[in-house]
Amino acid sequence: MIVAKRKPLNEIAEMLAPYKKVTVIGCRSCVAICLAGGEKEVKMLVSALKVKNKRDGRKQHIEGTVVERQCEKEWVQEIEAQILDSDVTLSMACSLGAQTIGDMYPKHLTFPGLNTGMFGVPEEQGVWSEKCVGCGNCIIHTTGGICPIARCAKSMLNGPCGGSANRKCEVNLEVDCAWAAIYDRLKLQNRLDLIESVTPAKDWSTSHSGGRRVFEREDAKLTPHQKKGKGVT
């Protein structure tokens, strides 16, 4: 899922300071699961902002709401009136939610309440770790199911580097060396032959390096006739 972290309260308060009427919008998808921008976090932020405003002597009307998935227009549309009635919207979704609102209502101000971090996995209660960077060309069948692009600090294809000590990463001694993990996994699977030969240069054109990515599926698209029937323009 997409893992995000709430911005510090002071940064949010500063962003919102010039505005009288604020709507904070959460999202029930990824950011709710990672405890950053769900219903509970929206409530907590709204009351924290109210307390801060009171202390700072700032008059500001703040209300909170939450949608099912902020990255989908259909869900955002349901609270259109509330969005447009405010001076500014603070999105508590990942940046995709914030940009969806921004694209739908370009004259309206939408600010990010979260820092969107990564594609991550909940390892245990309160711990999330990055395991994919969306390079667009998955190779984990050759690396024991462990992604070196996301999990090695140097995205090595022929790791580990010389800094792998005690099977930890030199960049962060708390983090497992991805290539030591790949070695151990392949050994367990009796497939070490997979990393005996040189993995050649990766084609990064499927990643962000190839430009902004848009995926299209012809079979899923609506025909002009279907669009007309659904009132889609």
Place this chain on the structure above:
Amino acid sequence: MKAGSNLEKVFESGQFAVTAEIGPPQSANPEPLTHHAKMLKGYADAFNLTDNQTAVVRLSSIASAVIIMREGVEPVIQMTCRDRNRIALQSDLLGAAALGVKNVLCLTGDHQTFGNEKGAKNVFDFDSIVELQVFDQLRTQGKQVGGEVLKDPPKTYLGCAENPFATPYEYRASRLAKKVAAGADFCQTQAIFDMDMFEKWMDEVRARGLDKKIHILAGVIPMKSAGAARYMKNKVPGMIVPDHIVDRMKSAKDAKGEGIKLCVEQIEHLKTVKGVHGVHIMAVAWEDIVPRIVEMAGLLPRPKFES
């Protein structure tokens, strides 16, 4: 001959090679490079110019190479994948060759979080093994990684580094084999303090016949103090410094003298290890000591060849 560098000639003549390092300055002043080149000339067969080592911004390795070449000293330029994508790496290889640089050491590179530009965006389009493979293809076939064929390919002698002391230890000889397969001609090892562990790695290297395919330069670091030994033991990931070495440095009255003695002993021992074709002396910020160590280790005079 692949490039006809002095280093290549030393290896090909079967003589025990000596390389050392000259760290480029954190300034635009070429003087420290010229100074070290003059001082070290004749004491090693080639000198590594580090490429923004530990991710600290320094005078570039290619520029440094040209500066020391003016003093008649042969460079080995280090080229890391941290700061350049495949366009820049291939371009710099061509540029270095055009300037007369014949030895290139391919490295993945220290992560930028260790240096003085921690906010940098890294590249890592390649790792060192891919870099070797691409450079080898470029020099032998003139073919870029993207497929375009160049008219005048670079003549370059390709080096790599390998660390027998990094985990997983049992994979380290395999990794050297990958570097050989990718096209490396010589290999500098991480600094050796745990001789037993190094010899174990060399056993595996010989068992695979790799010592016949690549020239191994055993890495050594002369230490100035017990503090340096402790620092390397505790703070440098992928370095193993046994307690007896730290203790020896600690109990020495003259730590510098002891560091030199220890380094010379290590070189004497490494000369006897089958498959080791030379030593690489990394006198970090202590370049002045290299002539003395080389002399004490009985490695003078250095071979000379008709050019």
